[in-house]
Amino acid sequence: MRIEDNLRSIQPIVFNQLQKTIKKKQLTHAYLFEGDSGTGKKNMAxxxxxxxxxxxxxxxxxxxxxxxCVxxxxxxxxxxxxxxxDGLSIKVEQVRQLKSEFSKSGVEGQQKVFIIEDAEKMTPGAANSLLKFLEExxxxxxxxxxxxxxxxxxxxxxxxxxLxxxxxxxxxxxxDELEKKQLDSSQSALLVHLTNSLETAVLMSQDEWFHEASKIGFRWFVQMITKKDDSFIFIQTDIMPHFKERNQHLLAIDLVLLAYRDVLKVHYETIDILAYPQYREQIEKIAKQMSGKKLSCSIESILQSRKKLESNVSAQGVFEQLTLIVTKD
Structure with missing residues (x-):
């Protein structure tokens, strides 16, 4: 698919707005494209x-x-x-180099274009340095x-x-886009709940670690929601050995959260895409046995656990505390 057709499809309002601006030759000197990852910002630029x-x-x-064009x-x-x-931030030296390029004529003409990705990651010095250019x-x-x-x-x-x-x-x-690429339908359903980016979803679908992670995540959910006695052992034998990094700890929480939300959707008969459609029969059985209030409380506990992980609290401690809370009668 041509980039123009893709952008017109996924961001019709933005595409039409910029298309009119281009035709009228009214482009401004600085744009801030704001939106989640995978929404087409880079390709639009x-x-x-x-x-x-x-x-x-x-x-x-x-x-x-x-x-x-090519x-x-x-x-x-x-x-x-x-x-x-560069690492975790955009450094002032990078912006200074950018400004130096701004001061030069284009290699093949007068026009120059600069694209700054993850602009929110500029250090204060980098942001102030860029500001001087934007002012002039x-x-x-x-x-x-x-x-x-x-x-x-x-x-x-x-x-x-x-903006x-x-x-x-x-x-x-x-x-729909993932199915066009002939990805497994159940895996695609989970991926669309984890990312807005087609590119990221495709990469995740090819990752054997992620495939195993999704299975472990759902098994952990079943352990907790059915109040298995070995739920805590499962954390030590399966969760911690597979989910080792901070971003992986967050994914473990997200996988469980999505399973609980699937149960809540089925409980209230909400028409929506399930993250785990391959387990629908099992989810429906669980939904009949649990109250909406209990499900909502469990989801709130999971969200609180995620916040703790984001604050660098010990992952194993967070997982064990969460398991203790949601397995209570």
């Missing part, structure tokens, strides 16, 4: 950039076939410069700041960029 370098514009829009979309054009976090824009340079958390950006940066919100992909839309 590249598509707009392609419109500035295209050799064969079609109704003022990029042809996506000429040498310039290089922009493949991220190898010398006048489209990208920066991303260069007419031949356009900057795209991409973020999943605009509230973490300086208000002064927000005020100098045109464009990218809506989340619907679960059904993402599920």
């Amino acid at each position: 590249l598509w707009v950039a392609a419109s500035l370098f295209c050799q064969n514009l079609v109704d003022s829009l990029p042809c996506q076939e000429c040498t310039s 290089r922009v979309l493949k991220q190898v054009h010398p006048d489209v410069i990208e920066i991303a976090p 824009p260069n007419g031949k340079a356009i900057a795209f700041l991409l973020t999943t958390a605009k509230q973490r950006l300086l208000p002064t940066i927000l005020s100098r960029c045109q 464009i919100h990218f809506r989340n992909l619907s679960k059904q839309r993402l599920l």
Whole structure:
């Protein structure tokens, strides 16, 4: 699928807005694309950039076939410069280098485009350094700041960029795309509850560790919800050996949370995509045996446990405390 068709499909409002702006030649010097991962922010920035370098514009829009378009979309054009976090943050040195590039003429013309990924991860020094550029824009340079958390950006940066919100992909839309790629339907159903990104979902589907993790996560849910005596042993023998890193600990909690939410959906006969459709019969049986109040309390406990993990509390302690709480009568 051409990038234009994909963007038009997943972000029709943003696409139409920018399409009109491009045709009227009214692009501003700085944009802030805000939205969750996988919502098309990067590709939209590249598509707009392609419109500035295209050799064969079609109704003022990029042809996506000429040498310039292909290089922009493949991220190898010398006048489209990208920066991303170096480790956990974007450093002031990276922004200074970016500003140095801004001061130069384009390699193949006057136009230059800059894309800053995860802009919310700029250090205070980097953000202040960028602010000086935004206050004194260069007419031949356009900057795209991409973020999943605009509230973490300086208000002064927000005020100098045109904010464009990218809506989340619907679960059904993402599920349809995964099925086109012939992914296992039950695995796809779980993936659309864990990510909004098609690319991330495909990568996760190819990860044997994740396949095993999803099975262990559901078994842990069954252990807890049926009040098995060996629930605590399961944490030591299965959970901790497989889920070793902090992000994996969070995934373990999310897998259990999704199972509980499936039960709650079935309990209240909510029409929605189940995360574990392959276990529907088992989920329906559990839903008949539990009250909505008990399910809601368990879900709240799981959410509290997730917050503790985010605060770097010991994972095994969090898992054991959660198991103790939800297995109470």
